[in-house]
Amino acid sequence: MGLGEGFKFVVPGREPRAREDHTYQLAVVGGGPAGLTAAVYAASKNLDALLISKDIGGQTLLTSDIENYMGYQYVTGRELAAKFEEQVKKYPIDVAVGEEVVRVEPEGEVFSLTTSTGKTLRARAVIVATGKRSRPLGVPGERELVGRGVSYCAVCDAPLFPGKDVVVVGAGNSGATAVVDLLKIANRIYVVDVLPEWRADPVLVERILAAGEMVRTFFGHEVAEIKGESRVEGIVLKDRDSGEIRQLPVQGVFIEIGLIPNSEPVTGVAALNERGEIVVDCSCQTSVAGLFAAGDVTTVPEKQIIIAAGEGAKAALAAYAYLLGKGG
Numbered sequence: 001m002g003l004g005e006g007f008k009f010v011v012p013g014r015e016p017r018a019r020e021d022h023t024y025q026l027a028v029v030g031g032g033p034a035g036l037t038a039a040v041y042a043a044s045k046n047l048d049a050l051l052i053s054k055d056i057g058g059q060t061l062l063t064s065d066i067e068n069y070m071g072y073q074y075v076t077g078r079e080l081a082a083k084f085e086e087q088v089k090k091y092p093i094d095v096a097v098g099e100e101v102v103r104v105e106p107e108g109e110v111f112s113l114t115t116s117t118g119k120t121l122r123a124r125a126v127i128v129a130t131g132k133r134s135r136p137l138g139v140p141g142e143r144e145l146v147g148r149g150v151s152y153c154a155v156c157d158a159p160l161f162p163g164k165d166v167v168v169v170g171a172g173n174s175g176a177t178a179v180v181d182l183l184k185i186a187n188r189i190y191v192v193d194v195l196p197e198w199r200a201d202p203v204l205v206e207r208i209l210a211a212g213e214m215v216r217t218f219f220g221h222e223v224a225e226i227k228g229e230s231r232v233e234g235i236v237l238k239d240r241d242s243g244e245i246r247q248l249p250v251q252g253v254f255i256e257i258g259l260i261p262n263s264e265p266v267t268g269v270a271a272l273n274e275r276g277e278i279v280v281d282c283s284c285q286t287s288v289a290g291l292f293a294a295g296d297v298t299t300v301p302e303k304q305i306i307i308a309a310g311e312g313a314k315a316a317l318a319a320y321a322y323l324l325g326k327g328g
C-alpha cells in the first residue's frame with residue numbers, strides 16, 4: 001500500500017512509495033546532505049531501503065553561495081541539492097517526500113516510524129538525518145507576523161524587500177550572510193545582537209563594513225517586540241546595559257540566531273545531549289542498537305555539508321554491517 005496523496009516523488013516515471021504493509025531493511029529519515037548520501041550508500045549495498053523526508057535538500061535550500069564543497073569551486077545550494085537528488089534518482093529505493101516523521105520507536109526487532117498524518121512504517125534499522133531548523137526569538141509579534149515581514153531565510157525572502165529598511169537579528173555567520181544577501185536589495189540594514197561584536201567569519205564582516213552607513217549595528221541590544229498590524233512596521237529594542245528602549249521603523253525582520261536540532265522523533269528513545277543533539281559514536285550509532293543518526297542533528301562537531309554527507313555515508317555503512325550481523 002502506498003502512502004498516497006501528499007507525497008511527491010522525486011524520481012520521474014515511478015510512483016511515490018512508502019509501503020505500510022512492508023518491513024524495510026533500512027529507513028532513512030531526512031533528505032538533506034546526510035540523508036541523501038546515506039540513501040545512495042544504502043542503495044549501493046542493495047539494501048531494501050526507504051528515504052522519507054519533508055523536503056529534498058534540507059538547509060542547502062537556504063544557502064546562496066557554497067564555496068567549500070569539494071569538486072565545486074562555487075555552487076548554489078539549490079544546484080547542489082539538485083545534483084544530490086539526481087544521484088539518488090539512479091537507484092531503485094523507495095523515496096517519499098512531503099511528510100514528517102513524528103516518532104521513531106523500537107518494537108521488538110524492528111522500528112516503527114509514525115508520520116504526521118498517522119501512517120506507520122517499519123524498518124529493521126533507521127538512520128535519523130533530520131538536521132536543524134531556525135531558532136525563534138520568542139518575542140511578542142514574532143509568531144503573528146511570520147511570512148508578513150518576519151523571515152528565517154534571507155536567501156529565500158530577501159528579494160521581497162527591495163528598497164526597504166530591515167533588521168537582521170544575530171551577528172554570527174548566518175546573520176552576516178543574511179546582511180550580505182540584503183546589501184544588494186534593501187535600503188538600510190540594522191543588525192541587532194545581544195553580544196558586543198560580530199562573531200562571523202572575517203571575510204563576511206569585511207564585506208559588510210565596506211558597505212559603510214547602509215548597515216548600522218546595535219550590539220549589546222535585544223529585540224523586545226516586533227510591531228505591526230497586518231505586516232511588520234517596526235521593532236522595539238532594549239539596551240542590555242542601560243535598559244533604554246528604542247523603536248526602529250522597519251518592514252522586514254530576519255531572525256538568524258542559530259539552529260535547533262530536529263531530534264523530537266527520537267526524544268525519550270535515544271540519548272540526547274544538553275543541546276538536544278542525538279549522541280552518536282564514531283560509527284553514527286546512537287544509544288539504541290539499530291538506530292543510527294547522521295549530520296547536523298547529531299553531536300558530531302562542525303555542521304557543514306561535506307561533514308553531513310560523510311556522516312551519512314558512515315551511517316549507511318554502519319547500518320549495513322548491523323543488518324549483516326542480524327542476518328539481513
Ligand SMILES: Cc1cc2nc3c(=O)[nH]c(=O)nc-3n(C[C@H](O)[C@H](O)[C@H](O)COP(=O)(O)OP(=O)(O)OC[C@H]3O[C@@H](n4cnc5c(N)ncnc54)[C@H](O)[C@@H]3O)c2cc1C
Pocket residue numbers: 029030031032033034035052053054055056057058059060062063064065066067068069099100101102129130131132133174177262265294295296297303304305306308
Ligand atoms: C544559511 C546557511 C548557510 C550555510 N552555508 C553553508 C556553506 O556555505 N557550506 C557548508 O558546508 N555548509 C553550510 N551550511 C550548513 C549546511 O547546510 C548543513 O550543515 C547541512 O545542510 C546539514 O545537512 P543534514 O543533512 O545533516 O541536515 P539538513 O540539511 O538540515 O537536512 C535535514 C532534512 O531532514 C528533513 N526533516 C527534518 N525533520 C524531519 C522529520 N521529522 N521528518 C522527515 N523529514 C525531516 C528536512 O526536511 C531536511 O530534508 C549552511 C547552513 C545555513 C542555514
